[in-house]
Each structure stands twice: as structure tokens, then as C-alpha cells.
Amino acid sequence: MKITYFGHASLGIQVNDVNILVDPFISANPKASAIDINTLKADYILITHAHQDHILDVEAIAKRTGAVLVSNFEITTHYEKMGIEVHPMNHGGQWDFEFGTVKYVNAIHTSSFPDGSYGGQPGGFVIEGEHKNIYIAGDTALTFDMKLIPMQTKLDLAILPIGDNFTMGIDDAILASDFVSCDKVLGYHYDTFGYIEIDHEVAKRKFFEKNKDLMLLEIGDFIEL
Ligand code: NI
Ligand code: MN
16 A cells, blocks of 8 residues: 655555545645646545545546545535546445445544535545555544544554644644554644644654654655555
8 A cells, every 4th residue: 555645635545556536635735836636646536524625626636537536425416416426425334445445434623615515524534455454534633433443443554634723733643543543643734834834843753752653744755554
């Protein structure tokens, strides 16, 4: 499993030959100007919630690639009307895709579309694929619901928001790492705009002091599990 960071909360996940994009917000992110959305491969697009900083490039990429969009029922209904192929899910539901199993799990946040219309309830994803399991938290507060995840899935990586203000910050993300029983964390949803700027060294040190590993990738860089 290869995980590429496209800035903010945007990820590329490759499992064998299948390309999955998560929450593409790239074309309006000045920090991600080196990434051209017209070159991104996508067989599936996973969306955690309907906020602009998670869906901006969904329509363009889905229409170009023919990717199947996976999200909550309200978000998939919105995109299905545009002629995009979708797979609707809802909280607690799990589905076996060609690349592995996806479960749509709870997140504490909000989920309106940019025009204010209802975007369902926000979520995160647990992906079990190719003998590697990851948790993509989405935008969320720290919540006890995270403790449910390791009761069923042994995670190899937790992808957690760390920018604070709109989501968990560093200290809560460290507790979240405990809750999901995974000490290997990829931080995301930080530095994109003023409210969520963080001190990278302080963040890494705080994780290190709890015997945890916080990875912060340069935009365009990847890790392999
Ligand atoms: Ni959000
Ligand atoms: Mn967000």
C-alpha cells in the first residue's frame, strides 16, 4: 500500500493496481501548486464530508477519470445527479471493494456543501487492503468512538488531523492514537491556512515523548506500508 500526500486532507492511496483518491482539495491550495489534478489517477474517490476543503476537485477528477465516488448517502446523491458513478455508504457500514474492505466510521464534525446544503453526517474510513490496514479519520474531534476501531481492525497506520481549531490538535491526536491502538501516525489537515498552522518540531517531539511516530510528509511525497 502506497500513500501519497497531496496537501491539506488530500491523499492518494495505491493498493496493487488500484488508485484511490481521498478528499481532493488541490487546485485552490497554493501549497499544492506543484500537483496537477489533470495527471492524478483515480479508480475510486473517497470523501469524508462535504466541506469545500475536501470536495473542491472531486467533480473535475471524477468526470475525467470515471472514478467511482464513495461517501455518505447525501454526498453520493449530490454527485450522482452530475452523472458521476457512486457507491453510497453510511456510518457503521462496510463493503468489500476490489482493493479491500472499506468501513465508513463516525467523526464528530459538520458536513454542509459550500452552498449550505446538507452534506449528510461526516465520517472517516477504515480501509483493510493488501494485508495493511489504515484509518483515515477525516475532520473530527477526539471521540471515544475511535476505541471501537481496534476491537475489529489492527491498524498499521492512523491518518489523523492535527491542525486544531476545526479538528483535533496535537494533544488530542496523541490520545486518538491511543484510542485506535496505533502508534504510527500520518498527520494531515494542518498548515493550509492560518487557523491550522502548527510547529512541526513541537508536534513531532510530543508524539516522540509518548513513544509514537508522527510523520509529516512534504506535498507530493509518499510512504509505503
Ligand atoms: Ni470540514
Ligand atoms: Mn476540513
